[in-house]
Amino acid sequence: MTHFAIVGHTARTDGAFSLNDLPSSGGRMDILCRCVNASLFLSHTLRRDVECSVVLLGPPGPQKTVKFSGDSVRSLNPDERSPAALVKKALVLPCGSEFRESSAGVFVRKGGLARLLQEHAFCVLEEQGRDIRKAETLPDAFLLSDHMNFSADEEALLSDCPKFSVGPAVLHAEAAITVLLNELDRRAAGWS
Amino acid sequence: MTHFAIVGHTARTDGAFSLNDLPSSGGRMDILCRCVNASLFLSHTLRRDVECSVVLLGPPGPQKTVKFSGDSVRSLNPDERSPAALVKKALVLPCGSEFRESSAGVFVRKGGLARLLQEHAFCVLEEQGRDIRKAETLPDAFLLSDHMNFSADEEALLSDCPKFSVGPAVLHAEAAITVLLNELDRRAAGWS
Numbered sequence: 001m002t003h004f005a006i007v008g009h010t011a012r013t014d015g016a017f018s019l020n021d022l023p024s025s026g027g028r029m030d031i032l033c034r035c036v037n038a039s040l041f042l043s044h045t046l047r048r049d050v051e052c053s054v055v056l057l058g059p060p061g062p063q064k065t066v067k068f069s070g071d072s073v074r075s076l077n078p079d080e081r082s083p084a085a086l087v088k089k090a091l092v093l094p095c096g097s098e099f100r101e102s103s104a105g106v107f108v109r110k111g112g113l114a115r116l117l118q119e120h121a122f123c124v125l126e127e128q129g130r131d132i133r134k135a136e137t138l139p140d141a142f143l144l145s146d147h148m149n150f151s152a153d154e155e156a157l158l159s160d161c162p163k164f165s166v167g168p169a170v171l172h173a174e175a176a177i178t179v180l181l182n183e184l185d186r187r188a189a190g191w192s
Numbered sequence: 193m194t195h196f197a198i199v200g201h202t203a204r205t206d207g208a209f210s211l212n213d214l215p216s217s218g219g220r221m222d223i224l225c226r227c228v229n230a231s232l233f234l235s236h237t238l239r240r241d242v243e244c245s246v247v248l249l250g251p252p253g254p255q256k257t258v259k260f261s262g263d264s265v266r267s268l269n270p271d272e273r274s275p276a277a278l279v280k281k282a283l284v285l286p287c288g289s290e291f292r293e294s295s296a297g298v299f300v301r302k303g304g305l306a307r308l309l310q311e312h313a314f315c316v317l318e319e320q321g322r323d324i325r326k327a328e329t330l331p332d333a334f335l336l337s338d339h340m341n342f343s344a345d346e347e348a349l350l351s352d353c354p355k356f357s358v359g360p361a362v363l364h365a366e367a368a369i370t371v372l373l374n375e376l377d378r379r380a381a382g383w384s
Contacts, residue, residue: 020212023271030271043339043362078364079215079222080272131383147235167374168381170235172270178370182359189360191323 002184003120003141004052006035006173007113009148011056013064015092019081027058029084031146034174036083039181040070047181054087055112063112066090066102073105113154116143122161124150125176129163132183138164142180144173194376195312195333196244198227198365199305201340203248205256207284211273218276219250223338225275226366231373232262233270239373246279247304255304258282258294265297306349308335314353316342317368321355324375330356334372336365 010027017026022033032054039052050070057063066087068076076082090102099107116122120141123129132138139162150158166179186192202219209218214225224246231244242262249255258279260268268274282294291299308314312333315321324330331354342350358371377383 020273023269034270038367041364041367043364077215078226081212133383167377168383169374169377171370171374172233172235175230175233175370175374178363178367179374182361182363182367182371182374185359185361191360192325 001140002047002050002181003122004035004039004050004144004177005055005113005116005120005122005141006032006052006144006146007055007150007154008032008057008146009151010058011054011146012058013056013061013091015088017088019084019088022080022084026084028146029087030080031173032056033080033083033087034172035144035177036068037076037078037080038174038177040068040073040076041078046070046073046076050181053116055116056091057112062110064091064095065109065111065116067099067107069105069107071105073103075103076105114157117157117161122158124158124161124163125166125173125180126163127165127170129165132164132166132180135164138180138184138187142177144176146173193332194239194242194373195314196227196231196242196336196369197247197305197308197312197314197333198224198244198336198338199247199342199346200224200249200338201343202250203246203338204250205248205253205283207280209280211276211280214272214276220338221276221279222272223365224248225272225279226364227336227369228260228275229268229270229272230366230369232260232265232268238262238265238268242373245308247308248283249304254302256283256287257301257303257308259291259299261297261299263297265295267295268297305346309349309353314350316350316353316355317358317365317372318355319357319362321357324356324358324372327356330372330376330379334369336368338365 090108282300
């Protein structure tokens with residue numbers, strides 16, 4: 001199982017955003033939706049062995065995490081609005097500190113990055129990391145930030161995580177996920 | 193200059209689609225919009241040396257081509273609706289067989305694949321092609337299809353084009369563009 005997590009520093013934690021204006025009303029919810037789809041979609045099918053969690057740190061709080069599980073998600077289409085509608089549905093559901101299923105394969109709970117870091121041995125995908133092609137082995141959990149850098153508090157939490165880079169250009173988070181998955185696909189298929 | 197072109201077999205050729213429903217009302221215009229953004233966006237900037245053309249073959253006709261030029265496009269944001277709004281604006285503008293600028297860096301003309309093939313030495317990105325990592329040199333013009341295979345007539349036009357593959361998994365067109373650009377970035381920077 002490969003796990004991705006993306007920190008949405010300004011992403012709303014309730015359902016009070018418009019599917020017609022994800023960047024502004026959703027606090028850059030569009031970025032997180034593209035990351036969900038980059039993580040899960042193959043052509044005409046889904047990656048059943050991938051989970052993608054989006055960590056929502058924006059207003060009104062408290063922090064929440066919404067997890068998409070590739071092996072059970074339904075009603076997910078490749079356009080941005082589709083995962084956004086599933087996130088919105090998750091966020092209007094009352095939840096506690098344990099994951100609760102809001103739609104098939106979509107789960108929501110209170111809590112953010114600190115909790116996730118206890119559950120998976122994340123590495124961080126960022127520009128200053130080691131080239132993924134040069135790594136003898138790659139981990140199975142990858143953490144990314146949205147359009148903002150990790151905060152000082154987050155950096156402190158992440159200080160022991162290995163850092164990897166997908167290439168010389170600074171990419172959007174969803175593009176980094178796509179490149180990383182290509183490297184994993186190649187290794188799994190013996191393509192080098 | 194790197195050029196991408198994506199054939200949208202069902203994409204509307206007028207502006208009569210809703211930005212709130214790109215997949216259905218736009219004839220999978222969402223795919224083409226994601227390809228435009230995958231071609232042009234870096235984090236916090238644009239790839240100024242890339243052009244991306246979308247070939248629209250859907251109703252009501254005639255065929256049209258909308259070209260985004262990374263060195264002059266303005267008002268383009270990373271969410272799907274943003275390129276869709278620029279395509280819509282292009283499609284409501286009367287045009288002939290020569291490119292006409294509909295917004296800064298966005299151009300529209302009548303005509304489709306046959307004309308484009310006269311202007312660029314395209315290779316085709318598809319599953320059965322040669323691994324891009326194994327290619328000693330890569331061309332600078334890349335053609336992809338949307339969610340449908342190329343038609344028999346299109347295949348005939350493309351019979352002499354080299355074929356390349358970005359990896360063992362069958363990806364959405366926008367993901368293939370992202371992986372290809374990563375390979376070009378690495379070669380330009382001496383990383384691979």
